[in-house]
């Protein structure tokens with residue numbers, strides 16, 4: 001396939017293309033040269049800490065803010081000069097932004113009236129979408145007469161009822177309690193799959209990102225750190241930031257002493273450890289070895305793994321389905337390591353102050369330049 | 371995070387002094403009003419307001435009383451017995467009728483104009499991204515308050531007079547002079563300028579209360595700016611409009627200085643007529659009757675407005691059906 005053919009194919013497939021988009025506020029970039037393509041019908045979650053530029057990126061896609069550089073394409077058409085009311089985008093805001101002076105049904109009917117749908121079709125369509133979000137009986141309630149979760153669903157119905165090309169969700173679940181939030185996450189996913197609408201969701205809840213998405217973008221400081229599937233994002237983080245932001249990760253500082261295809265040998269406090277690398281690293285590079293807490297283990301009597309060291313338990317937190325230990329390994333330069341113990345295998349009934357042996361399989365160790 | 375915890379543990383001496391004061395006040399209150407009586411506390415704070423309102427009500431009673439007594443022109447004393455003559459007089463005398471008509475029609479014009487002018491001002495002031503522009507607009511709003519009414523009215527004399535600024539400019543342009551001074555138009559211009567800040571100040575909080583994301587949402591759902599204005603902003607700003615209407619209407623209705631100065635004595639409003647009755651011809655009965663008419667019509671109009679629009683944030687929230 002030649003180059004032009006490939007380009008035209010991607011542009012017909014991509015529902016959204018973001019090309020080198022930047023947003024600078026008073027000299028500080030809130031979004032810094034962000035680029036990604038999102039294929040039709042996919043569910044993308046943008047994950048990042050507070051202030052990383054997630055909302056800004058979303059508002060530029062919706063058209064509420066104009067990028068200071070770069071271009072956004074929706075269905076292959078550049079939209080930088082298209083005002084929001086002429087884009088076909090449904091957005092659910094962080095604070096929902098429902099119209100408090102209207103009923104649930106009036107809220108849902110609003111985009112249909114503004115977009116000049118045939119008046120005869122409007123009531124039926126409103127009813128259908130209220131039923132889609134299971135709010136049929138609540139159509140005539142005012143917004144303040146609905147619970148938080150119900151308001152959430154009105155906002156979704158309102159954003160979807162005019163069948164937009166794209167659905168944008170700006171942390172609409174952040175204010176809900178955990179149980180309701182988890183219910184709503186699955187509800188989002190169900191509706192998205194039922195309608196097949198391309199969706200971009202913003203959150204700083206890593207669990208939500210992994211559970212609901214086809215693809216995850218991790219952002220920090222205005223820059224996209226990684227875009228990948230949830231399993232790749234978790235299993236093969238692109239850099240130290242992603243490894244640290246998602247999951248509970250231990251870092252052991254060291255120096256590269258040698259490398260071969262995809263692996264590196266690293267000296268950490270006099271020990272030689274081996275781990276995976278994403279990019280080749282020259283000897284002498286200062287690195288952090290990353291180890292997920294669930295990959296660190298408290299070893300039983302006769303267990304053998306590729307690396308083990310003596311340590312002392314300094315903290316033990318029982319969380320029901322697992323116990324989280326903090327141990328200090330003098331052999332690793334006094335590094336503090338968190339260990340998830342789900343089976344209570346090695347630890348048995350060990351407690352704070354007890355000596356244990358910890359270890360891991362070296363295929364779980366990841367090496368990132370510092 | 372630990373820093374802020376530590377900061378809370380050893381609060382500044384000032385903060386601790388404040389805590390001790392509130393603790394002391396608390397102990398005192400619970401000693402004074404033990405148990406259930408404490409529920410009365412909010413009502414106790416209402417007493418001063420009730421006293422003031424009580425004085426006003428008592429005053430109204432006296433005004434009502436004297437409006438029913440006729441002046442004896444030989445003794446300049448009020449009659450012993452009651453009659454409706456003062457009210458009949460207001461109804462029958464063309465002078466009073468035209469003063470009442472001028473006052474109410476002028477007030478209506480001023481109220482509507484002020485609402486129209488203050489909405490864009492308040493909207494810009496609330497929504498602008500530029501903090502400089504916001505401060506500038508706010509400053510301009512308060513500037514006239516420091517001048518006082520009389521100085522401002524004289525400012526208009528300078529601008530609108532025969533040899534004033536407006537005619538100067540018209541002359542330069544080779545246009546005919548206008549003479550608005552000492553007409554009802556001059557009074558209206560002065561009143562509108564005087565009331566504009568009140569309108570803006572009443573509207574601004576209602577507009578601030580509308581989350582700008584609600585407007586963004588409307589736009590994203592397909593509304594053009596004027597549709598957003600009509601379907602979302604104006605309905606949500608209703609409490610502000612009701613408040614602005616009441617304040618501008620009632621203050622304008624009883625306005626004295628501006629009609630006196632800019633109207634030149636020939637464009638009196640009710641307040642000027644009341645002043646004349648009391649202090650020029652010493653006819654307390656006529657003045658009081660005018661006052662009662664003003665209060666009754668004004669209160670009725672405001673009540674009708676509340677009944678139609680609901681009181682919103684200036685009163686109790688309307689019950690939902």
Ligand SMILES: Nc1ncnc2c1ncn2[C@@H]1O[C@H](COP(=O)(O)OP(=O)(O)OP(=O)(O)O)[C@@H](O)[C@H]1O
Nearest residue numbers: 025029030048049050051052053054055056057204
């Ligand atoms: N209108 C604005 N003017 C100036 N700076 C802004 C503006 N909007 C956002 N910023 C800045 O841009 C950066 C990114 O903000 P943004 O709201 O996109 O973050 P976010 O990732 O959505 O954060 P959160 O998770 O807290 O919602 C922040 O540093 C913020 O202060």
Ligand SMILES: [Mg+2]
Nearest residue numbers: 054055056094
């Ligand atoms: Mg945000």
